[in-house]
Amino acid sequence: MxxxxxxxxxxxxxxxxxxxxxxxxxxxxxxLRVGGEIVSGEVVLHFPQVHEDKLEEVHVNLRxxxxxxxxxxxxxxxxxxxxxKVVEQNISVWTKxxxxxxxxxxxxxxxxxxxxxxxxxxxxxxxxxxxYAHVWYLVExxxxxxxVLQGIHxxxxxxxVVPPDRPGNATRDALLAGWLGxxxxxxxxxxxxxxxxxxxxxxxIELQLPSINSFPLFVKIPFELKVTxxxxxxxxxxxxxxxxxxxxxxxxxxxxxxxxVLRRHVHLNAQGWKDAGTDTVSAIGxxxxxxxxxxxxxxxxxxxxxxxxxxxxxTGSWRQETTMxxxxxxxxxxxxxxPIFSMDHILRIKVSFPGxxxxxxxxxxxxxxxxxxxxxxxxxxxxxxxxxxxxxxxPTYWSAIEGSNQEKSDTSQSRKVVPTxxxx
Numbered sequence: 307m308x309x310x311x312x313x314x315x316x317x318x319x320x321x322x323x324x325x326x327x328x329x330x331x332x333x334x335x336x337x338l339r340v341g342g343e344i345v346s347g348e349v350v351l352h353f354p355q356v357h358e359d360k361l362e363e364v365h366v367n368l369r370x371x372x373x374x375x376x377x378x379x380x381x382x383x384x385x386x387x388x389x390x391k392v393v394e395q396n397i398s399v400w401t402k403x404x405x406x407x408x409x410x411x412x413x414x415x416x417x418x419x420x421x422x423x424x425x426x427x428x429x430x431x432x433x434x435x436x437x438y439a440h441v442w443y444l445v446e447x448x449x450x451x452x453x454v455l456q457g458i459h460x461x462x463x464x465x466x467v468v469p470p471d472r473p474g475n476a477t478r479d480a481l482l483a484g485w486l487g488x489x490x491x492x493x494x495x496x497x498x499x500x501x502x503x504x505x506x507x508x509x510x511i512e513l514q515l516p517s518i519n520s521f522p523l524f525v526k527i528p529f530e531l532k533v534t535x536x537x538x539x540x541x542x543x544x545x546x547x548x549x550x551x552x553x554x555x556x557x558x559x560x561x562x563x564x565x566x567v568l569r570r571h572v573h574l575n576a577q578g579w580k581d582a583g584t585d586t587v588s589a590i591g592x593x594x595x596x597x598x599x600x601x602x603x604x605x606x607x608x609x610x611x612x613x614x615x616x617x618x619x620x621t622g623s624w625r626q627e628t629t630m631x632x633x634x635x636x637x638x639x640x641x642x643x644x645p646i647f648s649m650d651h652i653l654r655i656k657v658s659f660p661g662x663x664x665x666x667x668x669x670x671x672x673x674x675x676x677x678x679x680x681x682x683x684x685x686x687x688x689x690x691x692x693x694x695x696x697x698x699x700x701p702t703y704w705s706a707i708e709g710s711n712q713e714k715s716d717t718s719q720s721r722k723v724v725p726t727x728x729x730x
Contacts (some may be wrong), residue, residue, distance in 0.1 A: 329355035341426035377436035429466035430639035478677035505538030514550035522677020533557035557628035567592035
């Protein structure tokens with residue numbers, strides 16, 4: 307027999323009361339959509355719970371908005387917010403007495419569909435100290451009941467959207483087939499030395515990318531990175547005396563020695579209060595911290611070559627070269643511009659050598675577009691292998707929708723917004 311003292315210390319789980327059945331459910335996939343695409347799903351009504359909840363009407367809303375929030379320099383001031391609706395469509399799918407389930411069923415399925423406008427903004431979120439912005443989309447189901455408490459049932463299902471990009475679609479097809487077009491070469495050189503004194507060495511980075519106007523999503527974009535170094539003038543024997551085959555400066559021989567990242571510039575304007583920010587989106591190309599794709603990088607390390615000096619035949623320089631080949635695979639929101647929230651992108655490549663300030667760093671502005679047509683959406687895609695593509699969005703993108711719905715602001719604007727300009 308268990309004593310009362312022992313029994314009081316036992317944590318016996320108490321049975322939970324059964325949850326009442328839901329009168330409304332929503333069947334809708336959270337797939338990536340393209341502007342101009344049909345967005346469809348089904349609302350399912352569960353009887354007799356519909357009668358118990360005294361539902362009078364059920365309607366479905368398609369909503370999308372862009373929001374910017376900027377904190378002022380005064381601690382006691384509330385952040386300034388501004389919102390603009392991107393899309394808002396509403397349809398009624400059921401009213402009391404309009405339709406009922408078949409005699410052998412207790413559920414009534416109500417299909418719905420909306421058409422996204424062609425001119426949409428890409429789903430995204432940006433957050434930094436003192437500023438926040440996002441573009442989001444959702445399908446919302448509202449069941450309206452009798453009495454004062456209306457809208458007693460609400461279901462929200464966020465999803466992601468990208469604008470259509472018909473010119474970029476041809477570029478994407480050409481990349482899928484294996485790029486045979488022209489290449490764009492970006493070069494950057496600098497002089498470095500090991501310490502405060504002594505002769506200077508030369509280092510050059512040369513990046514080759516397909517010569518394209520915009521970079522499409524979800525397709526491999528090949529690139530070639532060549533790093534060349536030329537030592538300061540020295541005697542031939544000095545190379546034999548070093549304890550390593552890697553003379554200073556030596557080019558990288560592993561992808562982790564190269565920093566290659568995608569960065570974004572953000573501009574916010576909330577009620578005239580402006581702010582901006584820049585941050586790193588991700589390491590890319592299998593370089594640096596992109597450990598997942600490092601094994602996909604092809605590395606070719608050349609033999610060092612001796613080049614005698616024209617002035618003194620007893621001295622010369624050693625030339626070394628490493629070539630790395632890989633690809634970019636972009637899965638982040640395209641570049642865009644609106645009156646309150648804009649974003650553009652750059653590629654940053656950086657190679658560091660031993661010594662203070664011995665870095666070669668180059669920023670390359672790029673325009674990211676979807677490269678997708680409406681027919682490339684989830685419902686009818688044929689050119690994507692594996693699971694349907696999806697934007698890489700932070701978890702807070704999905705939770706931010708709920709917070710924005712609950713908070714009302716006089717700065718909201720009930721007008722439709724389209725990009726003020728197209729970045730190219």
